[in-house]
Amino acid sequence: MAGTLYLIPTTLGSDRWQDVIPQYVSSIARDTRHFVVEDIRTARRYLSRLEMPVPISELHFELLNEHSTQPEVHKLLLPLLDGLSVGLISEAGVPAVADPGASLVALAHKHGIKVVPLAGPSSIIMALMASGFNGQNFAFVGYLPIKSNEREHRIVQLEQRSRDENQSQLFIEAPYRNNQLLSSLVTTLKPETLLHISCDLTLPTELTLSQSVKEWKRKMPDLHKRPSIFGIHSA
């Protein structure tokens, strides 16, 4: 009988795992010996904090990141096909959403392997909760284009869709470009459009705020290198 692929959330960068990880999730991790991880160093550090019952050196780690090839992903299935359970851990938050883990999950389904998602912190869903925007209809569209004319075009497109379909639009940027994105947003969006920013979620410096573009313009926060989720909604 094949093993189970457990999708194990990790923190959003905080050391205090008890803030965001349920007790059951930590006990599943403690029972697991084979891990597929996006970054071995952060995964080891996280599992050390969970107080694994065996030395970290006795655990098996396989890497799955944006450089992994399809044959390499295939090889990650082997322990599962041998009947062992495997834990998938991304660099931050829930795995297999905005990281390469989804390719292993897709392959697991093709081979009839049971996939068990576990509850934990998702910065996307926490930003949506904190926004007060429509959560009956929302989209997360990942990164916006880097080139300024393409980016502005995309911002206008998202604003229009949020109005036409009453669909909240969430997106991200590489943290060192957050301030540029915020500048593009306040110059491109209509003054009445609502803009939400969730920044440093679960950290002591956490900020969550929804207000009109006009209000954001009065006082712009410094988001440089701070992990942030942006959301817009236009009525």
Place this chain on the structure above:
Amino acid sequence: MAGTLYLIPTTLGSDRWQDVIPQYVSSIARDTRHFVVEDIRTARRYLSRLEMPVPISELHFELLNEHSTQPEVHKLLLPLLDGLSVGLISEAGVPAVADPGASLVALAHKHGIKVVPLAGPSSIIMALMASGFNGQNFAFVGYLPIKSNEREHRIVQLEQRSRDENQSQLFIEAPYRNNQLLSSLVTTLKPETLLHISCDLTLPTELTLSQSVKEWKRKMPDLHKRPSIFGIHSA
């Protein structure tokens, strides 16, 4: 100084809160005396399980559901403006996503009240994790139309968007109509389109499976009255 609005997740229907609720979230709930809830009975039961340090009868509950008027939502702000912290709890999972709680969050931002989202189970994000679908670009679109011709039109539209934009499309149905929705899906979608179903998440009867429409047709699960999230992705 105004109080804080804590967005407190609850379980997805399981009694075992430790499976999905982090320890810190339970401690925030234990420190709170004022709650705004979607359903008073389920909120009381949940808080009893969390072992509140005071009798449940000494807690303050205010209702916020789909019948609440805007003036009623305004009144819910009063304890916050008086400096008291308030916990928002929905009927299942994280609050203020697919429930009326978002209106209180939106109003809190207008009054400069701090909003703190807490980590917990979101059936939408857990289904996305379990799907193996693209999570860099996804939409949750709520309920599909009930009338069969409108519903089929909408299904075709979602399938097309998932292909044109490489955007995974997630949606739900009232649980007693799940089997009808599944029938519409397998007759309307292309045979090669991938369909994901996450059903009874976190319960002993949990099912998560992604496969082509052609494969679903061979063996249709009985989803009647079982809370489910549906997802499609067309390549």
